[in-house]
Each structure stands twice: as structure tokens, then as C-alpha cells.
Amino acid sequence: MQIHWFPGHMNKARKEIKQIMPRIDVVIEILDARCPDTASSPLLAELRGDKPVLRLLSKSDLADPNTTKAWVNELTDGKTQVQAIINGQKNLRKQVVDWTKAMAPKRGNMIKPLRLLVVGIPNVGKSTLINTLVGKKIAKVGDEPAVTKGQQKVALADGVFIHDTPGVTWPKPKSIESGFRLAAAGSIRDTAMEYSDVAMFLVDYLQQAYPALLEKRYGVDISGDADEVIHRVGEKRGTITDGEVDFTKASEAIVRDFRTGRIGRISLEHPAKEVPFRFAPPPEEEEV
Structure with missing residues (x-):
């Protein structure tokens, strides 16, 4: 089974992100802590260029904590800060605002507001984070991918603007195993797997x-x-x-x-450990 899932609204979102990116100060990329490398879209990496990036590893309470620590170290570099989060954790709003203001120290007031763009693959916790930052429910939250269909801009009280976009995947997973990781994590509609x-x-x-x-x-x-x-x-x-x-x-x-998380805290990939991909799904039947 080769997994492909790239609805039309995602292609539209890609174009909208490209248009708005020059006006963005910091990109917040939400990644699933269980498979952060797989969850990082190459399309987003291409679109954001050299913009400062705050990578938030969501659902870290479901991931192997030792592996999550390894990913934080692996993904952090000069223009990228990485933090593991749990949706709904105490003081998350203040922490995110403080982290992003530190990455763009000349912005964050009413004269020069800090402009953030929240991006990530479907069903990774973007809408939950938006609602947490705003302090009320303005983004629809669901337990399946592609709940958010359109872009929206939200003003915070402390000189911060947030742009939200639909979850963006890419036309073809990076590999067969990455497609299965996305499907297992719930970032691909169950009807496509x-x-x-x-x-x-x-x-x-x-x-x-x-x-x-x-x-x-x-x-x-x-x-x-x-x-x-x-x-x-x-x-x-x-x-x-x-x-x-x-x-x-x-x-x-x-x-x-x-x-x-009923099986336990599990990560599907590790930056330094390779688990052999032994599963060979049956080939897709060709139409005759």
C-alpha cells in the first residue's frame, strides 16, 4: 500500500503560505513528537526559507521521553528552537509568546507587532495551540485530519498576530515507512489507508x-x-x-x-537508531 493524500485545499494552502511568508517574522511548526522528522513537510521547509523557526513537538506525552530529548537536540540549530509540549499544558501561551519574541527581539509591540505563522501537517495539534494562544475557541478542533480548511489571522492582546493555515502534507510521502508512520499517527484520513x-x-x-x-x-x-x-x-x-x-x-x-497511548509512550523514529522496515505490504492490484 503506497499512501497518497493531498486534498485540493492543501494545494491552495501551499500557495497562500508562499504569498504571506515575506510578511512573517517567526514560523511556528507543529510536529508530532512520535515522528518529528516524518512530520516535517519538505514543502514547508522550502517555503519558509531562512525564517526563524520554533518547532513544537506536540503530543509529547504519547512519545518515548528519551527519544523526544534526542530529537530536541537533533533538530535545534542556529535559527531553530525546539520545545516538547503537551496540549493544554499550564502557561503554554506565555511560553510560546516568550520563545517567539526572543527569536524576533525587535518586534512584539503595537507599532511593530510580531507576526507568527502556525504550520504543520494535519491532525498534529495546530488548532488546539491556536485556541490556547488566543485564550478561547476560535479554531475548530477534531480528531481527524483536514479539519481546518481555510486560512485565518488572529490578533493577540500583546502585539502578536497569528496566521493559521490548513494542515499541509505533500503529494507523496518521503518513503513507504514514512507513509505508514503518518497513517499510524492519524495524519492521513482513515479512508485513505x-x-x-x-x-x-x-x-x-x-x-x-x-x-x-x-x-x-x-x-x-x-x-x-x-x-x-x-x-x-x-x-x-x-x-x-x-x-x-x-x-x-x-x-x-x-x-x-x-x-x-494505551500501549505506552512510543516513538516511531529515532535520530540515531534505525529500526529495520521488515513489513512488506501486498502490492496494489492493477486494474484490467
Whole structure:
């Protein structure tokens, strides 16, 4: 399964970002802490140029804390500051304003307001951050990608303007495994993926990187191929249809457990450790 998902409004957002970027002082890029490299869009990197960037690793409470620390060190450079955040954390609004003002010290008043652009892939926590910064709900929040469809500009009381945009992906994931990471994290619509393929990718990864968490969560033998493990999970959980294990339902349960942190705090990639990509999805059938 090769994952492709680039709705028309995202292409429009890319054009809007290109137009507005010259008037922006600091770019805030929201990245999923579980897969920050995968979640960093090459389109955004191209569009922002040399603008100062504050990278916020969202959902860090779901990610492996040691791996998140490694990513903070890896992604920080001269014009890039990186902070791990939890949506709704105390004083986040003040912290973000302070971080960005320090990156553009000559701006941040009513004469020269600080102009921020919030960007990121779908379902990564942008709307939640916008609502936190403004102090009220102005951006629609959802648990699926592509909730925000249009650009909006919001003024804060302390000389800061925020521009929000729809989540932007790119026409083709960087690699097959990056497509599965995005699907597992919920940044690609479920209708554009197969739960069974994503679950097999997840189980194969967890067998190698987090075997103890996988075994503790499901209480089954985690040896063997990923599809065998999913079948055992289905038997244990009772996801039975017509007397047989419903593989799709069992797969969906595993993906949901990962997304909600029920399996544990898991990162899908590490800057210094490579986990072999052993899962080989079946080839797509050609139309005849």
C-alpha cells in the first residue's frame, strides 16, 4: 500500500503560505513528537526559507521521553528552537509568546507587532495551540485530519498576530515507512489507508523497538509474523465475526490503542537508531 493524500485545499494552502511568508517574522511548526522528522513537510521547509523557526513537538506525552530529548537536540540549530509540549499544558501561551519574541527581539509591540505563522501537517495539534494562544475557541478542533480548511489571522492582546493555515502534507510521502508512520499517527484520513496494513506495520515495529510494551498490553505471544500477532490479539479481545477472527477489527483496535497511548509512550523514529522496515505490504492490484 503506497499512501497518497493531498486534498485540493492543501494545494491552495501551499500557495497562500508562499504569498504571506515575506510578511512573517517567526514560523511556528507543529510536529508530532512520535515522528518529528516524518512530520516535517519538505514543502514547508522550502517555503519558509531562512525564517526563524520554533518547532513544537506536540503530543509529547504519547512519545518515548528519551527519544523526544534526542530529537530536541537533533533538530535545534542556529535559527531553530525546539520545545516538547503537551496540549493544554499550564502557561503554554506565555511560553510560546516568550520563545517567539526572543527569536524576533525587535518586534512584539503595537507599532511593530510580531507576526507568527502556525504550520504543520494535519491532525498534529495546530488548532488546539491556536485556541490556547488566543485564550478561547476560535479554531475548530477534531480528531481527524483536514479539519481546518481555510486560512485565518488572529490578533493577540500583546502585539502578536497569528496566521493559521490548513494542515499541509505533500503529494507523496518521503518513503513507504514514512507513509505508514503518518497513517499510524492519524495524519492521513482513515479512508485513505487500510487498518490491517497499518497495524501490521505497527506490530512489526513494536516487536523490534518496544516488545515489552506490546506484550504487556495484549498478553499474547508476540513472536512470529505481525499478522499472526494480530490474529492472537483478535482471539484474546473477542473480535469475532461469523465464528472467525475479524482481522480488520483487531487491526483497528491496535491502531487506536497506539494513537491514544494505551500501549505506552512510543516513538516511531529515532535520530540515531534505525529500526529495520521488515513489513512488506501486498502490492496494489492493477486494474484490467
